[in-house]
Amino acid sequence: METNFILAGFGGQGILLAGTVLANAFMLEGKNVTWYPCYGAEMRGGTVNCEIVVSDEEVSSVHKQDTDIALVLNQQSFDRFVNRVKPGGTIVSNSTLVSDSRPRSDINYVFAPMTEIANKLGSSKVTNIVSLGVLASASEIVSKEFLERAVEKVLGEKKKELIPLNLKALRAIEDVCLV
Amino acid sequence: MVNEKVLIKGNYAIAQAAVNAGCQCYFGYPITPQTEIGEYLSGKMQELGRGYVCAESELAAINMVMGAVSTGVKAMTSSSSCAVALMQEALSYAASDELPVVLVNVMRTGPGLGYIYPAQGDYNQAVYGGGNGDYKIIVLAPSTVQECIDLTYRAFYLAQKYRNPVILLADGLLGQMMEPASFGEYPYPEVDVSSWALTGAKNRDARSIYSVAREEKKQIQHIYDLHKKFDVITQNETTFEEFNIEDADIILTVFGSMTRNIKAAMNVLRKKGLKVGVFRPITLSPFPHKRINELASRGKDFIVVEMNMGQMFKDVKFAVEGKVNVDLVNRPCGEWLSVEEIVSSVEKIVEGRKQYAASV
Numbered sequence: 001m002e003t004n005f006i007l008a009g010f011g012g013q014g015i016l017l018a019g020t021v022l023a024n025a026f027m028l029e030g031k032n033v034t035w036y037p038c039y040g041a042e043m044r045g046g047t048v049n050c051e052i053v054v055s056d057e058e059v060s061s062v063h064k065q066d067t068d069i070a071l072v073l074n075q076q077s078f079d080r081f082v083n084r085v086k087p088g089g090t091i092v093s094n095s096t097l098v099s100d101s102r103p104r105s106d107i108n109y110v111f112a113p114m115t116e117i118a119n120k121l122g123s124s125k126v127t128n129i130v131s132l133g134v135l136a137s138a139s140e141i142v143s144k145e146f147l148e149r150a151v152e153k154v155l156g157e158k159k160k161e162l163i164p165l166n167l168k169a170l171r172a173i174e175d176v177c178l179v
Numbered sequence: 180m181v182n183e184k185v186l187i188k189g190n191y192a193i194a195q196a197a198v199n200a201g202c203q204c205y206f207g208y209p210i211t212p213q214t215e216i217g218e219y220l221s222g223k224m225q226e227l228g229r230g231y232v233c234a235e236s237e238l239a240a241i242n243m244v245m246g247a248v249s250t251g252v253k254a255m256t257s258s259s260s261c262a263v264a265l266m267q268e269a270l271s272y273a274a275s276d277e278l279p280v281v282l283v284n285v286m287r288t289g290p291g292l293g294y295i296y297p298a299q300g301d302y303n304q305a306v307y308g309g310g311n312g313d314y315k316i317i318v319l320a321p322s323t324v325q326e327c328i329d330l331t332y333r334a335f336y337l338a339q340k341y342r343n344p345v346i347l348l349a350d351g352l353l354g355q356m357m358e359p360a361s362f363g364e365y366p367y368p369e370v371d372v373s374s375w376a377l378t379g380a381k382n383r384d385a386r387s388i389y390s391v392a393r394e395e396k397k398q399i400q401h402i403y404d405l406h407k408k409f410d411v412i413t414q415n416e417t418t419f420e421e422f423n424i425e426d427a428d429i430i431l432t433v434f435g436s437m438t439r440n441i442k443a444a445m446n447v448l449r450k451k452g453l454k455v456g457v458f459r460p461i462t463l464s465p466f467p468h469k470r471i472n473e474l475a476s477r478g479k480d481f482i483v484v485e486m487n488m489g490q491m492f493k494d495v496k497f498a499v500e501g502k503v504n505v506d507l508v509n510r511p512c513g514e515w516l517s518v519e520e521i522v523s524s525v526e527k528i529v530e531g532r533k534q535y536a537a538s539v
Contacts, residue, residue, distance in 0.1 A: 020357070024186050027359045035186070035357040039212065039295070060443030061518055062356050062436070 001056055003141050004064055006081055007131075008049035009073030009094075014128035017154070018071075019050035021132060022142070024150035026054045029143060034062045047076050054141070071135050072098060073114065073127060082107075092138050094131060110138045117172050126169035133173040144170065184361050189327045189353040190215035192360055193283055196331035197255055198223055199365050202281075204230035204254040206243040208262065211295040212351035213285035216257040230254075237262040241269040241282065248278050249388055251376025253335050257283035259351075260301050261292055264309060270344055271310025274405070275390035277375075279338035283331075283347045285354040288512035297351030298512035299435055302490035305346045306464045313402055315409045317345040317416070318464040322438040325360040327353060330461070336367035341412055342375070348463060350486075352515060353436045413465035420459045423449070427456030429529065430474060432483045432495055434460055437515055441484055444521035451522075453529060463491070468498040475499035480532070482525055484508045486515065504532060 005022065009015040019035055026033040037050040051067070053059045066089075070081045073094040082103060085091050090108040096115035112134045118127040129151065136142040151166045187195075194216045197205070205224055207217040217233065224231035230247070234240035240256045247254035258266065263284045273280040284305060288298040305318045317337050319330040327349060334345040377386055392398040422442060424430065433441040438459050448455040458474070458481075460467050475481070480503045483492040492507045499505055508524040510516055516524075 020186065023357060027184060027186050033186075033358065036352070037355060039351075039355050058442065059358075059439060060446075061440045061515070062352060063515055065517060 002053065002060060003055075003068045004051060004053040005069045005071065005135075006049055006051055006067045006084065007071045008047060008077035008081055009128075010076075011043065011046050011048045013048075013073045014125065015048050015073060016050050018128035018132055019052055021129070021147065021150045021154050022135070023052050023054075024153055025143065025146040026052070028149050028153070029146045031056065032059050034059045036062045047074070047080065049077065049081075069135070069139055071131055073131060074098065090138060092131070092135055094127065110134065112173060118169065121165065121169055121172060123165065126166060129166045129169040130172050133170045136170075137173055181363055182361050184359040186357050186359050187324060188215060188355065188357050189321075189324045189349060190285065190355070191219050192324050192327045192362075193257070193331050193347065193349065193354075194219040194223070195362060196328040197281075197335070198227070198229075199362055200332050200335040201253050201365065201369075202229070202255050202335065203252040204232075204244070204247040205256070206230075206232045206234050206240040206247070206254070207256050207258065208234050208237050208240050210237075210259045210262045212287055212297070212354045213257050213259050213283065213349075215354070216283065216285075237265040238269070241266040241273075241280070244280050244282075245269060245273055245276070245278050248280055248338075249276075249377045251372035251378060253279070253281070253339070255281035255283065255335075257285065259285050260287045260289050260298075260304075263301065263304065267304075267309035268311075270308060270316060271312055271314055272390045273344045274310070274314035274316060275312065275401070276388050277342040277405075278344065278388070279335075279342055280344040281334050281338050281347070282344065283334075283349065286348065286350040294512075295351065296513050297353075297355075297436075297486070297515070299350060299437070299486040300488075300490070300512065301348065302434075302463065302485070302487060305348045306466070306490075306494075314405065315343075316464060317341070317343055317412060318348050318462065319345065320348045320434045320461060320463050321353060322434070322436055322459065323360075324353065324356065324358045326461075328360055328362055332365055332367060335365075336370070337412075337416060339370035339372060341408060343408065343412065348435070350435055356436075409465070416462060417465045417467050417469075418461040419467045419470060420461060421456065423454075423456040424458065424474065424479075425456075426454055427479055428454045429480050429482060429525070430456045430458045431521075431525070432458045432460075432471075432481055432491070433485065434463060434491060437484060437486060440515055440518050440521060443518045444525065447518060447522050448525060451526075453525070455525070460491075466494050466498070468494070471495060471498035472500060472502075475502040478503060480504040480506075482506045482508060482528060484516065484521060486510055486512060
């Protein structure tokens with residue numbers, strides 16, 4: 001089985017890092033995975049995204065037209081990617097910055113106030129990791145256990161002191177009711 | 180530990196593999212989509228006490244590599260399409276000088292300045308070269324991040340083994356993407372360069388490396404010798420990969436990072452009942468003409484899929500010697516052809532061939 005994800009947000013929200021953690025989690029789980037960023041004449045404050053494809057077999061294509069799951073941290077990303085979600089797929093949105101609209105009836109919606117939760121934890125910088133926790137709650141294919149190991153691996157020795165906060169961020173959504 | 184899988188970008192994988200291969204000097208000038216190679220090495224080489232120069236231009240960078248490898252050490256530069264164009268003169272000199280230059284080209288869109296999107300438009304530039312004279316370069320085309328590592332190792336080895344420039348022809352998608360890969364250890368023996376390297380003439384006669392023989396007879400012989408050497412390279416080093424070739428009626432031929440999409444398309448087409456195989460040259464130069472000709476002799480048609488206007492297409496056509504059909508599925512640049520697009524293009528070609536066969 002193959003599943004693909006698009007993660008998108010403002011430049012600076014840590015979306016590429018979130019993608020790196022997610023891809024590492026799949027790698028640690030022993031799956032085949034690819035990570036591909038949008039790259040180009042990007043600027044701070046512009047939108048940034050990356051695509052992750054995970055497969056039990058060899059990954060068929062790194063860069064695809066449509067996606068099974070979209071994780072969007074800002075309104076522009078919601079507007080841009082809501083139409084690229086496959087019928088039956090899911091869009092997971094940061095409701096702090098994305099208004100609750102449901103323009104299509106053939107996809108699933110998950111809204112969670114990710115930036116708000118991150119602020120309550122003490123830093124809006126962990127919005128990206130909070131969002132991965134939401135993603136794990138919304139999708140069976142993403143394992144929270146492997147995400148935890150991936151956070152530890154990606155932050156590593158150099159940023160060891162940030163691991164506890166990020167692990168907390170990963171679990172933060174468990175206390176919030178998803179809508 | 181060395182066999183542990185890490186999630187790594189193609190560009191970083193190439194850079195670290197160069198370090199593992201014993202690359203002593205890196206000279207380069209930044210350009211998207213390969214800048215991470217220089218970025219990574221700027222820190223790493225300093226850490227290891229090796230050489231790193233952010234050159235004033237691409238022209239300077241490749242000439243610095245020529246200088247460094249003349250002394251027998253391993254050295255490389257990396258760049259992308261329009262900037263590799265600036266290095267063509269030096270490649271012609273390096274081939275004639277028989278210098279083990281390693282050049283990484285992470286292809287972007289051309290012609291001219293082009294754009295930073297991935298493309299495969301430098302096949303001709305790499306394989307046939309933009310420099311003057313009768314020279315040949317070894318060209319290796321990785322298709323995955325793991326192969327970025329493996330073929331970087333091989334590039335350093337082949338360059339010294341045959342004293343010939345080697346181009347690692349990657350592309351923007353491969354340079355920018357991450358996937359799990361492991362480095363292992365540099366798998367090749369060290370090549371003895373003591374018979375030719377310019378290491379100072381203490382206790383021996385002075386040596387020089389020239390690109391020209393200055394006498395007509397010697398110059399003629401020099402060119403014959405270069406080509407004889409490449410015949411040996413062709414014999415020993417031509418490599419390719421095949422999938423489901425044995426029972427295939429149609430062989431999709433592809434190089435580089437498009438291979439993934441082609442293999443997926445092959446699986447879809449097989450499910451639909453078409454006997455499709457995949458053939459992938461790993462060395463674009465030397466090109467596996469002989470193997471393609473053998474397959475053509477067995478009546479297998481070819482469809483070349485590439486992200487350019489049909490560059491490898493011509494080599495495949497040449498190789499089959501008119502024995503079978505060769506068609507092209509392509510796009511000049513931008514988003515890689517999707518699996519669905521490849522499947523429907525192949526189906527259209529097969530249908531067209533059927534109708535033609537029925538009409539004659």
